[in-house]
Amino acid sequence: MAVKVTSRSEDYSRWYTDVVKMADLAENAPVRGCMIIKPYGYALWENIKEGLDRRFKETGHVNAYFPLFIPRSFLEREAEHVEGFSPELAVVTIGGGKELEEPLIVRPTSETVIGDAYARWVQSYRDLPILINQWANVVRWEMRTRLFLRTTEFLWQEGHTAHATSEEAIAETMRMLDVYADFAVKDAAIPVIQGRKSDSEKFAGAVASYTIEAMMGDRRALQSGTSHFLGQNFARAFDIKFLDEKNELQFAWTTSWGLSTRMVGALVMVHGDDQGLILPPVLAPFQVVVVPIWKDDDQRATVLAAVERVRAALQPGVRIKVDDRDEVSPGFKFNDWEMRGVPLRVEIGPRDVAQGQVVLARRDVPGREGKSFVPVDGLAGAVPEMLATIQANLYERALAFQQEHTAYPEDYAGLREAVAEGFAYAWWCGSAACEAQVKEDTSATIRCIPLAQGERAGRCVVCGEAASERAVFGRAY
């Protein structure tokens, strides 16, 4: 643990993997492409889950659980859907020692099996809307995998809703995109751009896909959560029909939306530095680590007694870890918890005890500048306040970083330059040909067409034809 991570400037990709492993978030599993989420990484995921689950319930959703296995024939009912997912499927062909008559797909996503259930559950407009979320594992066979960012098995939530009208389903799609953005900004301290996916990037089977896109520390984009308006596509494929108020039979309108353990990767790459992880206090498994410092047994007893006073002052409001290990030095502990990104460190030595104070050291501001002396009496107020300051600072500097690396090119040469450096907001005529050309020339893709648009008339940065929207171009994970 005394070994340092690769620096970001030397090799960003190795830096990422080093941090994930050395901060003890996850490791590769024996099965290719799968991962083991270690306790510290899982505690982070539990806090992410809690922040999302609360928001889902506040917006009227309930949780349920649908089966892991999906009959192959279900996927085939929606033509675009099966085409999109076919190359990524894991297939069970043997069950209980026998070859199965119909192979079973390990769910890559659950629109089909849930659509089949909704068809049974919905008869009348009174049965709508259905607002259900599921927390589950899904499997997509991936050739090139990276911990949290792209793994064969991953954990996520998938919301699936059915509505009586197109308007309601669209409103739901946008509401959940807002929920994701609210979570990203307030809990994860990650600024995001909300927008629509281009046709080439949308979910297989959707009418329209919406996304929150975030800028990572290497200025690449990470799609961090998506919300899909599925129109009547899955309702037609699975026969989700209802009698409306006029007693006429209609197909329902559905949506789906998901956010995954990928978010852990986003936290690493948006906030981390060359000392390791930096976690936003709202999500950090431990918000404060207390490191006692002593030289002999007398000091040890005195200092540990003071540590208990600190603990009493901060709990239960603050998530706190006291590192009272005997076998390693305080300096080792400092490095260890810096690597793990604990937002605030409390140091207490014998001199501090004598003076009735502690040292607070901010993870987000290295060196002396981030250190302050605080009287033990004032900790109950000072610590939560400082955690809020850290949370705000992480967001503000991520936003500043994103803005600094975002350009508004007006011509193609400018676009090529801009996407090499970060995000580019540029006029786009909407044609797939222009989109494809950018990708071929620069490897950048349209991350989204932002919901927030200013003026509505320009010239496509690729072909020069009339354009009514700007798209955000960028290289992506």
Place this chain on the structure above:
Amino acid sequence: MAVKVTSRSEDYSRWYTDVVKMADLAENAPVRGCMIIKPYGYALWENIKEGLDRRFKETGHVNAYFPLFIPRSFLEREAEHVEGFSPELAVVTIGGGKELEEPLIVRPTSETVIGDAYARWVQSYRDLPILINQWANVVRWEMRTRLFLRTTEFLWQEGHTAHATSEEAIAETMRMLDVYADFAVKDAAIPVIQGRKSDSEKFAGAVASYTIEAMMGDRRALQSGTSHFLGQNFARAFDIKFLDEKNELQFAWTTSWGLSTRMVGALVMVHGDDQGLILPPVLAPFQVVVVPIWKDDDQRATVLAAVERVRAALQPGVRIKVDDRDEVSPGFKFNDWEMRGVPLRVEIGPRDVAQGQVVLARRDVPGREGKSFVPVDGLAGAVPEMLATIQANLYERALAFQQEHTAYPEDYAGLREAVAEGFAYAWWCGSAACEAQVKEDTSATIRCIPLAQGERAGRCVVCGEAASERAVFGRAY
């Protein structure tokens, strides 16, 4: 929903399925043997999870997540383990469109893949103990399935711990058995017998398995949670070794323990009656349902205003559902929520509003006896008190039922009679032959050898040889 369930006396098995379906807990999935856990059933599972997860964390455990897929070769490393699970495996043979070189098992339980990880994580005695739990889905191919009780895929938690000494691992095994018993008694209001499994019933690969056994409404036993002392079996198979304080290489000692969605089935069968589900208040998704009663629009407004006062008096401490549906009658609502087992109903009509009172109706005490009038002013105190009374009553009557149907036969004829009626505590010499004979003659099995034993000398109820322990015999799910 106005349709009644089959009565228990007519057909207990159909009664069970009727209740699970009509109370909207779960339904069969399109894939044979799998189930869809519906929102109401899942809310119940969420409360079960919360009660257990809190206890796990209080006893020093952390959560993590290990992969769904296990290489076939891993299972084969522990001979008893692979023999026990082989007939039940689901096997992935195709991934990403290609036949896999080594087939992957969909985890039936995770001792093997976790053992492999612990071997990497453990070097020194300082790395021990490892105290990890995982919430996950598992798959065991089942020929005869029943919702919640036996399904091909089910949800559960599985704890996996590693220790430096046999004593510590045994203490952990018993601690977690106690945690399960504490949860069953205090949260689920289910009396359980804690005991050891006989060799023929123990977990494949364990040195000793412990169980909590509960009596269902048809006097059959349900194994409701298990805790296994694995000795060094999995440590040897997966090479979990550590340097002890004397710098000598030792194999670790491991445990595992699990409780599943089966617990939902136990709740149905222990507490339910011919009107449907009866849920213990600690776990009920809704502890109180409020049913407003009116005849015209004037009354409607008055009554709904009173309902809001009731809501304000009870929230946020009490989980409450206000059923203000217009399209169904109060009588329909009474039946509907009785079916769903809500512990307490609050009725409010215009006359109640005028008198500043409401009617409370207990689900566990049908008819007039369970009804009382309570002033609205007193609800904040009366409702939590009544919920506690209901919780206690459910436990006490389940315990009385179990005791009433438990016998202590001293000879074989008595045993045969007793297991036809319920549980039998009977002396057992410990031989597999005697155990097998009982099973052949009566279809009853040894549910456990209870931890609580009185005198320690008797004669085996089957063969008449000396016996030092009584076993609990019973027919089981």
